[in-house]
Amino acid sequence: MKEQGAKERILNTASDLFYQQGYLATGINQIIEEAGIAKASLYQHFPSKEALLTEYLLRTRLSRQEERTQFLKDMEPGKEKLLGLYEYRLQHMQSNQFKGCAFIRIAYELPGLNEDALLQIRTHTQSLRSFIAEQLQVIKDPFPEDELNEMTDMLLNLYEGAGLQGYTQKSAKPMENTKKVVLKLLATL
Template sequence: MERAPGIRERVIDTCSRLFYDQGYLATHINQITAEAGISKSGLYQHFKSKEDLLSEYLTHAGKKWFDGLNELLVDCQSPAEILLTFFDYRKQLAETDKFKGCAFLRLVYELPALDERAYTVIRRHKQLVKTLMFNQVQLLEPATYVTARKELTELIYTLFEGCGVESSLQRSVKPIEESKAIVKRLIF
């Protein structure tokens, strides 16, 4: 028998949906408590402030993001295939989320004066993505690329992030597919 989610899990699930779908500023505590089916006092027993909810949401979003990526990476056989799979994952997310874009970047744009704790979670997530890419670039055969490993990683990462933004703007996976094709030419 499956255990019903506790208050904390319900609040995080509710915040994840609301913050992503309608934005942080448009989401109010009363809406969170109503949709999570809890009282304000129940909410504040688990979270001291809306900023705590934001940090928890970002941590949860990062874990969910990497879990999804890891599901796709299971069958990858080579560093090049892993690098290209990042773009397949970006495409999958764009289609699933109806081109709403990266949860982390959406918050950075929405909240220019974002809480430092939230910025730390976002920076850590983005740096981990870049590090995973760099680790795969390190494993490429030296003859398969013409530029230094760090520069190649920066280029791939920039294409990865940029195609996500452009995909949201165009409401199309075409920018993702084009960026993946560029990376493929760079590493093969």
């Protein structure tokens, strides 16, 4: 039972440090010290720092998906939920003081990312893409596949780009502007 607590402490500590200061700037010794565990305990649960990174990304992906689902649950499918996605991102950005997307930060920080970690990032992106496509299909049914794919990609790129610009500018303005662009795009459907 105590070891389960140690694993959770390790993961909580590493998650906070990876997000706050970056993966490369976070050392194993810092994680061990701040989690209050022995080095052997860390390696018992996570054979490497990369394994810990993969678990962090998995945990973050599942957490963000649950947060998004809860945020959007009472909204009407289609346009309202699609715009709600951008509102969710805006609130998430503000609550994290515009520190940026955990997935994009790791991808930029580690261009040679291992396949397990990269899979978590790709799965996160694919879940966003699927959500956008589902909402577009509610708005326009039938939606020709080529047009659906193109519009989905455009809305996903706007979503990610506004998140990145919000991070670099430390501002809500890029996401607010993007919501206006999305409204105009949706009006063409």
